Amino acid sequence: MKNIPQFLVAAPTSGAGKTTVSRGLMALLASMGKTVQPYKCGPDYIDTKYHKAVCGRSSVNLDTFMASEEHVRELYARYAKDADALVVEGMMGMYDGYLRDCGSSAYIARLLDIPVVLVVDARSAAYSIAPLLKGFLTFREDVQVAGVIFNKVGSPRHFKMLQEVCDELEVTCFGYLPKQKELEQNSRYLGLDFSQTVGQDSLNQLVNTLKQYVDYKLLLKKVMRPIPRRPRGGVHKPGTWNILVASNDESFSFIYKEHIDLLRALGKVRTFNPELNRALPKNIDLIYLPGGYPEKHAERLSRAEKMLNSLRDYVEAGGRVLAECGGLIYLSQGIVYDSSPSTFGIYSMVGIFNVYISMRNADRKLSLGYRTFEYKGQQLKGHEFHYTQYMKQDGGDLLMPPSVAKVYDARGNLTSTPVFRYKNVIASYTHLYWGEVDIKRLFE
Helix, strand or coil: CCEEEEEEEECCCCCCCHHHHHHHHHHHHHHCCCCEEEEEECCCCCHHHHHHHHHCCCCEEECCCCCCHHHHHHHHHHCCCCCCEEEEECCCCCCCCCECCECCHHHHHHHHCCCEEEEEECCCCCCCHHHHHHHHHHCCCCCCEEEEEEEEECCHHHHHHHHHHHHHHCCCEEEEEECCHHHCCCEECCEECCCCCCCHHHHHHHHHHHHHHECHHHHHHHCEEECCCCCCCCCCCCCCEEEEEECCCCCCCECCHHHHHHHHHHEEEEEECCCCCCCCCCCCCEEEECECCHHHHHHHHHHCHHHHHHHHHHHHCCCCEEEECHHHHHHCCEEEEECCCCCEEEEECCCCCCCEEECCCCCCCCEEEEEEEEECCEEEEEEEEECCEECECCCCCECCCCCCCCCECCCCCECCCCEEEECCEEEECCEEECCCCCHHHHCC
16 A cells, blocks of 8 residues: 555644644645645635645544544645645644534544644754653643744754653654744734645745755654555435535635535535626526625625626526625625714615625624524534624614524533524524535525
8 A cells, every 4th residue: 555644733722823833844745746735724715825835735634523533634635635645734732622622623633534733933942842742742642743843043053952852752853944034924814814825935935944954864764654544435416506615816715625625515616706897607507605704805705796686686586696695795684894083984785685794893793603593403513703793783783684594612601602594595504514414405
């Protein structure tokens, strides 16, 4: 059986440099002529964009809250086909999950039986790294730590002290990245700034830095594993639906790779840009409006009147629509902004649901977390991450349609997140994962 490099990049905490190291190692492997398949733990849509830019292959999300363990294993094996290396970027701290360590990076590494490359932020610490590192090496015996890469190291002398810690703990030290501002990712809004292109110069600098300070040949040698085998499945007859997916750089850009593949099993998939003033094509069986940042492009969306009118007509004629977060915002009456301290401005949207979405400073707050609800006999799961909120009326009450489902968080607590249904339109703030969902049943 063929062996290829396979590993998960994790860290003790967020902000330690997982994305920098993951992206750098992906680029380094690609520069060696290897076909790299990237993955991302958790529901993140943004890191995966960096992965695709580097690897030229769509990154695949691995999440054991939103999907079963069997499905996650199958995903990992399926997209490993024809790859020469498999690189998984972890999320948050290595053992941070939705319930203690459930669903964490460590959980995924154990589930897939792949080793961990641990990235440790070494700023302002030397021998004090020892107890921290000792804990991560011994906390779970069934999690394999292949070795350590230190990040933000101040000097060669600093690294020598860190290397002595690894020698004492008998763990492989692969090397380090020096403290350099150029290697740190800028961040803004909900996460990493994916509107910036991955500059080739900075990427080359990152690769050259890794080559200089990290023993990548030793790393690759230690993480060789047999290529995963995909479970045998039945042959599915291709569907006949005509499907449209809203897609552009920002306003509709949060799309899981697996979703597109699932939609292709239902029929022919095409993309469209709601910001363009064009009417929808005829004979469409399903429209998918994914998440993104439509609130950042409200003026352009509101001016595309042909698009707004044709989508409204499609819905009134009974057309199927599945809308998530940004898609829900687009189907609202409009987006409300602060215009002055005493007034506000509104950009009109499609107007399917009798709700307004507030971007006013006084109303903005973060809604974050896993979500689950039952609908049409299926358990639906997903993730919520937004600052926009439903606009309150003058009396302080929310005016909106009733929810067709009760939505719970990862710990089983009831949330205030509604799920709307109008004719054949299903919409919610929750970004659903439908890897194991029968899409057609949702519209029965």
